[in-house]
Amino acid sequence: MASDRVDTSVQVLEVSGERQERLRYELKRLPWIPVVIIFLMVFAAIFAPLIAPHSPTKQSLRDKLQPPAWQEEGSAKHLLGTDILGRDILSRLIYGARVSLIVAFTALLAGGAIGGVLGLLSGYAGGKTDTFIMRAVDATLAFPTILFALLLAVTMGQGLQTVVLAVTLILWARFARVTRGEVLGLKDNDFVALAHVHGCSGTRIMFVHIMPNVFNSFMVMLTLHVGLVILTEASLSFLGAGIPPPTPSWGQMVADGRAKVATAWWISIIPGVAITMVVIAFNVFGDWLRDRLDPKLRQL
Amino acid sequence: MQKYILNRLLQGIVLLFIVALIVFALARATGNPADLMVPEDATEEERQFVERNLGLDRPYHVQLFVFLTGIVRGDFGDSIVYKKPAAELFFERLPNTLKLLPLSMFIAISVAIPLGVVAAVKRGTWIDQVAGAIAVFGVATPNFWIAIVCIYIFSVWLDVLPPGRMGGPLHYILPAFTLGTFSIAGIMRLIRSSMLEVLDTEYVKLARIKGLQEWKVFWKHCLRNALIPVLTLFGVFVGGFVTGAIVTETVFAWPGIGRLTIDAVAQRDFPLLQAVILLDAVIILAVNLMVDILYAYINPRIRYD
Numbered sequence: 001m002a003s004d005r006v007d008t009s010v011q012v013l014e015v016s017g018e019r020q021e022r023l024r025y026e027l028k029r030l031p032w033i034p035v036v037i038i039f040l041m042v043f044a045a046i047f048a049p050l051i052a053p054h055s056p057t058k059q060s061l062r063d064k065l066q067p068p069a070w071q072e073e074g075s076a077k078h079l080l081g082t083d084i085l086g087r088d089i090l091s092r093l094i095y096g097a098r099v100s101l102i103v104a105f106t107a108l109l110a111g112g113a114i115g116g117v118l119g120l121l122s123g124y125a126g127g128k129t130d131t132f133i134m135r136a137v138d139a140t141l142a143f144p145t146i147l148f149a150l151l152l153a154v155t156m157g158q159g160l161q162t163v164v165l166a167v168t169l170i171l172w173a174r175f176a177r178v179t180r181g182e183v184l185g186l187k188d189n190d191f192v193a194l195a196h197v198h199g200c201s202g203t204r205i206m207f208v209h210i211m212p213n214v215f216n217s218f219m220v221m222l223t224l225h226v227g228l229v230i231l232t233e234a235s236l237s238f239l240g241a242g243i244p245p246p247t248p249s250w251g252q253m254v255a256d257g258r259a260k261v262a263t264a265w266w267i268s269i270i271p272g273v274a275i276t277m278v279v280i281a282f283n284v285f286g287d288w289l290r291d292r293l294d295p296k297l298r299q300l
Numbered sequence: 301m302q303k304y305i306l307n308r309l310l311q312g313i314v315l316l317f318i319v320a321l322i323v324f325a326l327a328r329a330t331g332n333p334a335d336l337m338v339p340e341d342a343t344e345e346e347r348q349f350v351e352r353n354l355g356l357d358r359p360y361h362v363q364l365f366v367f368l369t370g371i372v373r374g375d376f377g378d379s380i381v382y383k384k385p386a387a388e389l390f391f392e393r394l395p396n397t398l399k400l401l402p403l404s405m406f407i408a409i410s411v412a413i414p415l416g417v418v419a420a421v422k423r424g425t426w427i428d429q430v431a432g433a434i435a436v437f438g439v440a441t442p443n444f445w446i447a448i449v450c451i452y453i454f455s456v457w458l459d460v461l462p463p464g465r466m467g468g469p470l471h472y473i474l475p476a477f478t479l480g481t482f483s484i485a486g487i488m489r490l491i492r493s494s495m496l497e498v499l500d501t502e503y504v505k506l507a508r509i510k511g512l513q514e515w516k517v518f519w520k521h522c523l524r525n526a527l528i529p530v531l532t533l534f535g536v537f538v539g540g541f542v543t544g545a546i547v548t549e550t551v552f553a554w555p556g557i558g559r560l561t562i563d564a565v566a567q568r569d570f571p572l573l574q575a576v577i578l579l580d581a582v583i584i585l586a587v588n589l590m591v592d593i594l595y596a597y598i599n600p601r602i603r604y605d
Contacts, residue, residue, distance in 0.1 A: 138311075139318040142585060144543045147577050150565050154573055155326045231442055238444045239550060241565055254445055258551065261448055262456045269452070272445030279440035 031288050034281035041278055045097040053079070054088035056095040056248045061086050065264050081266045083256055089266065092248040093274055099249040100278070103160070104229040107167035108222055114168070115175025116218060122176060123183025124206050133176060140173035145232055146239070153241035163242050167229050178221055182214045216293040224286035227279035234275050250275050301596065308592050312585045317368075319581045323574055324367050328360070376575030381567045386575030390557060396466065397545050397556030400476050405537065407480035408487060413523075416491025420499060421518050431488065438485030443544060447478040447551040464552040475552045482544040483537045491527075498522045538587040542580050 044051065064086035066078050080089040122133040149166035156162045186192065187210065195209045234251030236242030243249040250271045257267025342350075351357055358366075370376065376386045419431035454474060455463035462471050498504060499522055507517045545558030553559070557576060564573040 135311075135314065136318070139315045139322075142315055142539075142588065143319055143581060144539060144584070146543045146546055147561070147580060150546075150561065151323065151326055151573065151577055154565055154568055154570055227440060231440075234442050235444060235547060238442070239546065239562055239565070251442070251444070254442070254448065258448060261452050265452055265456075268445070268448045272442060272448070275445065276437070276441045280436055283436065283440060 029288070031284050034284040034288075037277055037281035038285060041097050041281075042101065044094045045101045048094050048098050052088075052091035052094045054091040056087065056092045057246055059085040059087060065260070067264070068266050068270070080270055081264075083253070083267045084260060084264075087248075089253070089270055092253055093250070093271060096248045096250045096253060096271065096274075097278075099160075099243055099247060100230045100233060103163055103167065103233045104226050107164045107171060107229050108225060110164070111168040111171025112175050112218065112222055115172035115177075116179050116214070118172065119176035119179025120183055120206050120211065120214070123180040124187055124202065124210065130180075134180070137173040137176050140170065141177075145170045146235060149232070149236050150239070150241050153236070158241060158244045160243060160247075163233055163236055166236070167232055170232075171225060171229070174225070175218075175221060178217060179214055182217050183210055186210055186213050220286065220290040220293055223282065223289050226282040226286070230275065230279055230282070304596055305593055308589055312589045316581060316585055320368060320371055320578060321364075323577060324364055327570065327574070328363075371578060376578065377571035379564075379569055379572040379575075381563075381569045381572070386572045387579065389560065389572065390576055390579050393555060393557045393560045396554065397549070397558060400472065400479055400545070400548075400554070400556070401541065403472055403476035404479035404541070407477055408483045408537070411480070412484045412487035413491055416488040417495055417518060417523055419488070420492045420495035423496065431492070435485040435489055438481060438488075441481075443478060443482055444547045444551055446481055447474070447548060450474050450478060451551070464554070466555060475548050475554055478548045478551070479541060479544045482540040486540075487537070494527075495522055498525045501525075534587070534591050539584050542584060 060082075063078065063082050064084060066075065066082040066086075067073050068079065068081040068089075071081075078088050078090070080093065082088055083092075118133050122130045145166070148169055149163065152162050152166045152169075156165070192205060192209060195205050200209070233242055233249070234254070237249040237251030238255045240252075240255065242251060245252065253271035254268045254275075257264060257269075260267055374387055376390075378384060379386045379389055382389055415431045415434065419428045422428055451463045451474065454461040461474055463474070465471065504517060504521055507521050508514070512521075542558075545556055546561050547558070548554065549556045549558035550562050557580070561573065561576050561580075563569070564576060
């Protein structure tokens, strides 16, 4: 094992070897399949026009209801088959990934920001502010997400903004609750007291001293909620209160095939598989991130 | 205890008030609510008539007062499409939805409790992993899609169950199953974690030391105590049930409140939607309140929080 004659350079080498070992270990533990699925989805969403074999909206009644390529009557022209209007399902899936990710990205950004700031405020200020914000959080969480979204869809009209707004309205409460809990655990620490003694303002303590410490849980929350947002958007689109028809979205694709399950199962089943796979991928990845960055969130 | 109940009751009323306020504000924030209250092809005169009739030409605080007192009296306005009081429609349809509740709960519980208990007892083994995988799938699979897959398997492929609509006992199986899957993953995870906690306590260790049969320890001593936190899940279950009913009843053409909600959305019947949402909120809050009270009754430590 270790001998006295080992000089420093070898020690350095040993240390870096250990680090490499650790990196290799981390990479081995990385959930590769979910990472690949997430990467594929993001790639498909960004480069949709380049990789989609057909237009997602172009109807061609001559090609309608073609089964996927591996079925007997299927052809290589439409790998995953076509729907009732003869639209290529693969291309619609690729463009649908776009819609899902846009909704997830904007809603999480907005909901996370609002919830994060309100949670900081609620946890740090305490007292009446805390009670007020937490009551609002309770009210939001007591109310089923879908009802909120349906209400918005009728009052504002259907569309991307409505879906994003509806999801944001739900997400902020979850983020606010978790952030508040984190802040409550942090604010009695000595470093906060020290900042206070140094004459830092409340705003400065909140944003400069406390916020960076909440950041890890915040990132974990973000990843763990991507799946939820994608599912919510899909449910809304399925119910006809989400993204309006010409734009392809996964939930709406499942709804399109509903009446044709008996003869053309692929129209409904394939987008559902896509939703499930992507949501599992994001959830597993989120779990991994949580275990890496913030194991105490596990109790949630 | 009385103080606790009163406190929770007040909280519930405040929550309900906030929900009503949100509905009120949304109808007005996005333009003239009269547009939402009349059919889309209404003439200008009809619109003004409705506006005057509903008091929409009066100041907001008066409107809010009228709106809130209406709710207290149980008057939620008339549905545009059905030309009937919205609350009446809601209570006509409610029994159909409630008929699905017992079976779907039975399905959820009879799958989730054994799985959760076994996963906790055989922690770390393949059984635990299978249970975990079921939970992962349960959370990630869209329920409307599960419903369609069920129709494909049982109605199209095997041709043993009807694909929808109300009817004989067989008609209940698929909708109830779909509704049950909404909460299987959640209940299972909760049972597993609370079982793990109970398994670690002194009295369980004592029971095992004194040589009680293992299955008796697990299924009697542990499960009974592990079930206490699960009571809260009933509240969660009902919340999920309302959401689940919307999706399930849409897929299976089931004439309950979920279907009523979607019809109200599709036909832009705002007074009906408003009533359904508020009444749903009342039900969810009432159930949660009952669960909280029952919980405090069983577990006195809660009351001092």
